[in-house]
Each structure stands twice: as C-alpha cells, then as structure tokens.
Amino acid sequence: MPTRTARTAWNGSLETGSGQVELTSSGIGTYDVSFPKRAADEANGFTSPEELLGAAHSACFAMQFSAVLGAAGGTIEALDVKADVSLGADPAGGFRLTGIHLTVRGEVTGVDSATFLTAANEAKAGCPVSKALTGVEITLDAQLDE
Numbered sequence: 001m002p003t004r005t006a007r008t009a010w011n012g013s014l015e016t017g018s019g020q021v022e023l024t025s026s027g028i029g030t031y032d033v034s035f036p037k038r039a040a041d042e043a044n045g046f047t048s049p050e051e052l053l054g055a056a057h058s059a060c061f062a063m064q065f066s067a068v069l070g071a072a073g074g075t076i077e078a079l080d081v082k083a084d085v086s087l088g089a090d091p092a093g094g095f096r097l098t099g100i101h102l103t104v105r106g107e108v109t110g111v112d113s114a115t116f117l118t119a120a121n122e123a124k125a126g127c128p129v130s131k132a133l134t135g136v137e138i139t140l141d142a143q144l145d146e
Contacts, residue, residue, distance in 0.1 A: 006052075008033065021047065038087070050097070054083040057129045061102055065123035069108055072119050077107035097136045104142045116144040 004026075010019035018034040037046035058081040066076050081104045088098035104120055111119070120142035124130055130138055 021052065050085040050087050053097075054085040054100075057085070057100060057102070057127070057133070058083040060127045060129040061104070061123055064127040065104065065120060068119040068123045068126070069111060069116070072111055072115055074108040074111040074115070074119070077109065080105045097133070100133065100136055100138045102138065102140045104140070105145055106143075107145050111144070113144045113146070117142050
C-alpha cells in the first residue's frame with residue numbers, strides 16, 4: 001500500500017506565526033494555517049489540522065461504509081458524510097481533540113434503516129482513520145433517506 005505525504009512550512013511563533021500546508025503526494029494544493037485562526041470561531045480562508053483531519057475521516061468513513069453496505073446487499077446511490085472535529089483544552093495542559101462527530105445521510109436501496117445503522121457503526125469501527133483516533137470519542141448520527 002502507498003504512503004501519502006503532506007508537509008508544512010512554518011514561520012514565527014505560535015501566537016504570531018503562520019504556515020502553509022502542502023498536499024505533496026497529490027499536488028492539488030497548498031493551504032494557509034495559523035494558530036489564531038485555528039482557535040477562532042471563523043476560519044476566514046485558513047485551514048487547520050482539525051479540518052484536514054475531518055476531511056480525512058469523512059472520506060475514509062465514506063469508503064468503508066460503502067464497502068460494508070455493499071457486503072450487506074445495499075446499492076449505494078449517494079452518501080453524504082460530514083465529520084465535525086472539535087479542539088479544546090487538555091486538562092493536562094495545552095490542547096487536545098475533544099471529539100469527532102460523524103453525520104451520514106444515505107440514499108441506499110436494498111437495506112432497511114436498521115441494517116443501515118448497523119453498517120454505519122461497523123464502518124465507524126473499521127475505518128482506518130477511526131482506528132488511528134481511538135483516543136478521541138467518535139460519535140455517529142446515521143440516517144437512511146427513505
């Protein structure tokens with residue numbers, strides 16, 4: 001299996017510095033980061049580790065979920081997956097991820113709501129990104145559009 005690479009070039013202190021995250025393997029873009037924007041309610045054109053992790057988690061979950069649903073006899077018309085990744089204070093000092101909430105809505109034929117929910121929980125547990133984030137509480141809201 002391949003290894004994918006991203007890199008960050010950073011200048012300055014945590015409080016006043018900024019950087020650029022480059023998606024090196026794909027070459028599809030370079031994105032600005034800064035801690036003040038990371039900690040602010042509005043991103044205003046800057047990304048953050050939490051947003052990038054949310055992108056990775058939502059994509060990974062969608063892939064895993066489509067595999068589990070297919071194995072359960074479902075035909076996937078569309079999945080809409082959102083990952084909300086929260087940053088907060090760490091009681092031990094500094095910051096930590098305080099939770100990830102996955103929301104999925106799906107148009108899937110050949111499965112009922114109970115099977116959809118079972119498959120969603122199986123995908124949440126089996127997704128490689130979920131496995132890597134076992135130290136973070138991951139919650140799930142899954143609903144089959146009928």
